Amino acid sequence: MLSLMIVVLAAFFIPIVLHRMQWIAIPVVVAEIAIGLILGKSGFGLIEQVPTLELLSNLGIIYLMFLTGLEIDFELIRASKKGCDSSKPNPLWISVFTFVGIFVLALLIAWVIAMLGIVKAPFFMTLIIATISVSVTLPVLKDKGILDVPLGQTILLTAVIADLVTMILLAIYVAFRRSSEGITSMLLIGGLFLAVFLIYWFLIRFVKPSNMIKKIQRETISIGTRGVFALIIFFVALSESVGAENILGAFLAGALVSLLSPDKGFISQLNAFGYGFLVPIFFVMVGVKLDLWGLLNNTQSLLLLPLLLGAFYLSKALVIPIFSRFFGWKRAVASAVLLGSTLSLVIAASAVGEQLGMINATTNTALILAAVITVLTSPMVFQRLVPDEEAVNCVRASLIGFNPVTMQLARDLTRGGYTVTLYGSDKSNLQHMEGSSFKMVELPSNDIDTLKNAKVFDAEIVVAFTKVDEDNLLIAAAAEEQGVNQVIARHETKVNLPEQSQIKVISAFFSNVTLVKAMIEHPSLIDLVTTQEHLQEIRMNNRAYHFIRIRDLDMLGQSLVLRILRGNEVITPHGDTVIHLGDRLIVSDTPEHARRLRRLLGS
Structure with a gap:
């Protein structure tokens, strides 16, 4: 029990240490593997591979594969199939073509590695090289705020398709390797997928809308969790009985749960259980089992590490020409690097490969270390190359006139997410300018040519609020002529604009009268707006x-x-x-x- 206690304590303290040391660039799973490496047989040897830890580690990889299947966003795929504007890229089709290219390149690279005599199973190596980590790409895309735009959707869909296809092909390949009756294995795995479809149809048709189920949910809060674990065990047992790996059954169980579109709160509970207990134990034990000294003492396996690292990224090379047609070269390169990240499926597949004798322990170590390096480097490169979507899509507003009204308006708009630039010809009467959260540009005058040269009219919103009413109307007319979407001008007297003009005119006098009247008659409405x-x-x-x-x-x-x-x-x-x-x-x-x-x- 001493080894179990050390593993659990290590899993508990790792996130705390990372937070305290501000090592936010290091994923928790990488730190868990590293601490296992230090405390395991390659380090101090404090953790022994006792049966209890082996059992929990096996449950950890099963649950990790379940969570990997759960991460597949079928709603995103359905939305992509509906199609967007014909002038915009379709994420689903781009993702399909991209994965086909990745798989072909991975196959070629794997054959080259096999010809060098480093590995004996080129197709198995193809599946490992073609994998992409959804658990890495998803948080990065969320952090950048691009998960809901075509670029983010295309990257995520590519990772999802890669996960799904490689997992299925791995199961079929392993079944063929284990059994001489290949056709029988294929039919049995086909029966497994048929079971998934039938269970999904049954749940959608009878169980999900059932009043009895809703009543049980109210009376037994944990019924959903019990059902999920029953589903995992059922598919794990079923996959093993047909000659496939148990990780395929767990993955299919996760995909099935995702298809049922569960509540986000329920998904959070499942993630909390896995990443709070079983999964950390698995990753620590991965580090414990790594044979680092065997890798360092084996020249061939040592050379395999940079070769595999290059293979992970080189296999994603076709992402660049495909993505560049729709998103530009810089984003295409960043996407290729991010899609080069892989971890969970590599660990799972290499463990299976070692059990079947397709790779040895040192090759397994090289694979995992190469995957760990991709997880460390890919997100950082992507973060540097791709700007935040909020910064890219911010609405630009140009305010003309230095005065307390435009200053306060600029502050409020900046807090609301607008990109504000304040222009004027004299800011000497304004104080506390150095702490402004928006850009201020002092111009020699407010004439139209000067404003054009300063690119004032390149914004989506232009507000003319100088002291001279006639200047405000001239500026507003020029802004409308330049195609600005929303134009507002200050003018204290009533003015007659052309009927087709979209310029909005504001008067301090009439605005005050209207505001006070609204505060008297509709005070709650004013509170709602302000x-x-x-x-x-x-x-x-x-x-x-x-x-x-x-x-x-x-x-x-x-x-x-x-x-x-x-x-x-x-x-x-x-x-x-x-x-x-x-x-x-x-x-x-x-x-x-x-x-x-x-x-x-x-x-």
Whole structure:
């Protein structure tokens, strides 16, 4: 029990140490493997491979494969199949072509490695080289805020397809290796997938909408967790009985649960159990079993480490020309590097390969170390090459005129996620300029040519708020002529604009009268508009959500859709109201969540 205690304590303290030392670039799983390496047979030898740890480690890899299957986002695949605007890239088709290219390159590289006499099973090595870690790509894409845009969706779908296909091919290949009756093995594995389909159909058809199940859920809170573990054990036993690996059964169980679209809270519970107990034990034990000294003493296996590392990245080379057509060269290179990251499936596959005698212990060590290096380097390179989506998609606003009103407006817009630049010809009367969170540009004058040269009209919003009313109208007219989407001008007297003009005119006098009147007659409405969780207008331009009911928009969360503006029509929505392309949604939401909704619905 001493070894078990050391492993559990190590798993507990690793995240704490990483946080305290601010080593945020190091994934927790990599640190767990490293501590196992230090405390295992390659280090101090404090951890022994006792039966209890072996059992928990085996359960850990089974549950890890279940979580890997659970990470497959079938909703993303369904949304991609619906298709977006024809002028925009389709993530699903790009991902399919990309994976085919990756697999062909991996096959060629594996044959070269086999010809060098380093490995004896080239197809097995192909499957290892072609794997991509969803558990690495998904958090990176979320962190960058690009998970909901075409680039992020394409990267994630490529990783998901790679995980799914390589896992299935690995199961078939292992079944053939273990049994001389290849056709029988193929039919049995086909029967396994048929069982998945039948269970899914049964759950959707009879169980999920059942009132009895809903009643049991209310009375027995843990019924969902019990069902998941029963499903895992059932598929693990079934996969082993047909000659496939137990990791395939666990993976299929996870994919089946993902197909049922469980609540996010329930998924969090499953992740918490796995990553809080079983999975850390597995990764620590991976480090314990690594034969580092055997690798260092074996010249051939030592040379295999850089060769495998190069193979992981070189196999993703075709990502660059494919992605560059749609996303640009810089993002294509970054995507290829990120898709080169792999870990969980490499560890699982290499363990199977070692058991079947296809690779030896030192080759297994080289594979895992190469995978660990990809997990360390790929996210950092991607982070440096790809800007945050929020910074890329921020709405730009140009404010003309240095005065207290534009200063406060610039602060509020910046907090709301806008990219604000304040222009003016004299800022000597303003104080505390050095702490501004927005850009300020002092111009020699406010004439139109000067503003054009300063690229004032390159923004989506232009507000002319100088002291001279006539200058404000001239600036607004020039902005509208330059194609600015939203133009606002200050003018204290009533002005008659051309009927086709979209310029909005604001007067301090009339604004004050209107505001005070609204505070008297509708005080709650003013509070709603001026609090931190204020009203946001979001335009719906994403074809994937055309004719979708509001109740089916899971991304809304706690947001409240108050009105839908459709042409000249104002709609008070309810759960069954469908949204159309071009709709403007008036939403009560925080600025941060509203920016995410704009990315989802506006792309």
